[in-house]
Amino acid sequence: MKISRKVFTVCLGINLPFWVSVASAMEADSVYQVQDVELCDSVRMDSVVSRQLFVTDSLQLDIAESPQRRPWLAGAEVVGTNALFHIITRYIIHEDYAQITWSSIKNNFKTGFLWDNDKFNTNLFFHPYQGGLYFNCARSNGLNFWQSAPYALFGSSIWELFLELQPPSTNDIISTTLGGMALGEVSYRLSSIALNGRARGWNRFAHEAVGLVLNPVRGVNRLITGEAWRIGPRYVDRAATVPFYFQFDTGYRILDCSDSQPNRSKHIGFVGFNMVYNDPFEIDGNEPFEHFTARMTLNLFSRQPAIGEANICASIWGKEHDYKNGNELFAGIFQNYNYYDSESFAEEVSHTPFRIAETVSYGPGVLYRAKVGANNSLLLNGFVSGIVLGGSLSDYFQFHDRDYNMGSGYSVRVNGLFSLHQKVGLYLAFENYHIFTWKGYEQKDYTHIDQNYLNAQGDVGNARLQRLNFRASFSVAPQLSIAAETDWYRRKTHYKYYPDVRSDTFEFRLMLSYHI
Numbered sequence: 001m002k003i004s005r006k007v008f009t010v011c012l013g014i015n016l017p018f019w020v021s022v023a024s025a026m027e028a029d030s031v032y033q034v035q036d037v038e039l040c041d042s043v044r045m046d047s048v049v050s051r052q053l054f055v056t057d058s059l060q061l062d063i064a065e066s067p068q069r070r071p072w073l074a075g076a077e078v079v080g081t082n083a084l085f086h087i088i089t090r091y092i093i094h095e096d097y098a099q100i101t102w103s104s105i106k107n108n109f110k111t112g113f114l115w116d117n118d119k120f121n122t123n124l125f126f127h128p129y130q131g132g133l134y135f136n137c138a139r140s141n142g143l144n145f146w147q148s149a150p151y152a153l154f155g156s157s158i159w160e161l162f163l164e165l166q167p168p169s170t171n172d173i174i175s176t177t178l179g180g181m182a183l184g185e186v187s188y189r190l191s192s193i194a195l196n197g198r199a200r201g202w203n204r205f206a207h208e209a210v211g212l213v214l215n216p217v218r219g220v221n222r223l224i225t226g227e228a229w230r231i232g233p234r235y236v237d238r239a240a241t242v243p244f245y246f247q248f249d250t251g252y253r254i255l256d257c258s259d260s261q262p263n264r265s266k267h268i269g270f271v272g273f274n275m276v277y278n279d280p281f282e283i284d285g286n287e288p289f290e291h292f293t294a295r296m297t298l299n300l301f302s303r304q305p306a307i308g309e310a311n312i313c314a315s316i317w318g319k320e321h322d323y324k325n326g327n328e329l330f331a332g333i334f335q336n337y338n339y340y341d342s343e344s345f346a347e348e349v350s351h352t353p354f355r356i357a358e359t360v361s362y363g364p365g366v367l368y369r370a371k372v373g374a375n376n377s378l379l380l381n382g383f384v385s386g387i388v389l390g391g392s393l394s395d396y397f398q399f400h401d402r403d404y405n406m407g408s409g410y411s412v413r414v415n416g417l418f419s420l421h422q423k424v425g426l427y428l429a430f431e432n433y434h435i436f437t438w439k440g441y442e443q444k445d446y447t448h449i450d451q452n453y454l455n456a457q458g459d460v461g462n463a464r465l466q467r468l469n470f471r472a473s474f475s476v477a478p479q480l481s482i483a484a485e486t487d488w489y490r491r492k493t494h495y496k497y498y499p500d501v502r503s504d505t506f507e508f509r510l511m512l513s514y515h516i
Helices: 005-020 071-092 102-111 118-137 147-160 170-194 200-215 217-226
Strands: 032-036 052-056 244-257 263-276 290-300 308-323 326-339 355-372 376-393 405-419 422-435 461-477 478-494 503-513
Touching: 005 147, 032 200, 071 118, 071 147, 071 217, 102 147, 102 478, 118 147, 118 170, 118 217, 118 308, 118 326, 118 422, 147 263, 170 200, 170 263, 170 290, 170 308, 170 326, 170 355, 170 376, 200 217, 200 355, 217 422, 263 503, 308 355, 326 405, 355 405, 355 422, 376 422, 376 461
Parallel strands: none
Antiparallel strands: 032 052, 244 263, 244 503, 263 290, 290 308, 308 326, 326 355, 355 376, 376 405, 405 422, 422 461, 461 478, 478 503
């Protein structure tokens, strides 16, 4: 699948200003009251207020009835979404791969699925995003998480087999389907929080606009059915009533790659968005994505990729346990999505610091929360995951748009947060990603090979990215804090046919954070 990056770049450019207004559309309703209690911080949040849970003063919430299940309409919307993408790529953008014929469709079925050569962000970020759109065609029509999953597969299969000139892609069908489930469910639940059925006038417009940006398919459905302006219950579904924590960061980061010749540093502006959805120590644990954390970093004013980082860690199933001393534990199975991207520091320097993605990943995880004295808390989290599909930077494989390897492997992530008097937060984390590339070629000269039929994951070998992160934050106001953060990235890549490569990159961030 190769939906043009231009389409998504336009969407991102439109969406970015709305992210700033998400806070206003996610404001706590009057039935909520803020309590100062501990909240699990699985992402690198400003943790000076380590938990802000919203609790109701009444058991009776104004929640809309569950929407009617419309599976056939959901399927029609998947087909319509693909038709829209095809019209854009073929008749507006004039992409070569969209110039399909009956012969190309027949050839796709005859050839079968191959590994493709699209760009890193196309294969490992934008395809899962597109899968999330297919997924939400069903989710927005009354189907639950598991019932919506086949629609992501359905949409991806249509695109791969019928709507591209090049052969269908193995990695696309995986990332679009399984990665799309993760991004799709997160966008669905975020849009539920943003929507307000009671709002009127410009306030209603703001809520619906943010909901549309967070979940375009759901937003269009609401416009078609009239729900976008119909006055009804305050909450569109139960997903809108859960406690959440949202944080907006803006600041300055410095990347320093000690292996570049000569040694160079890159100064980058950035904005970040962080989310903790629901308290994992207060849930049943039987519903997928009943608790998740999400994070995204967008780079500004630099040659670095617009999307520098994206992370999702969501519970699929789990159980909570309360200890007699007041400590709490949650253990379960998690779906993970982690994406880190960077570019070379200058045009004359070809060295890229790091690039790795854990696009489809599942595994066990443990969350632990403990009281330390009267006003302090300690949060500890650990995750071990099997990576179904991931990608890592290659130093040798340079073919068409590809400069990275794909494969499978595992990841290990541990982190801890100490909150002192709800004023100071100290966060320490270690991440290890290990991806193995199994299917590749010894030859380096691909000149005479058709890019669409290379069918290689990349250079045979394995890549390991290790990341050590420390952050200190201090609260300067009830919803405002300042923070400093440092990161160390080490990439070690072993190649079967080429010399091994090791690279070290250091990062420093200084930021201002606003949270609700």
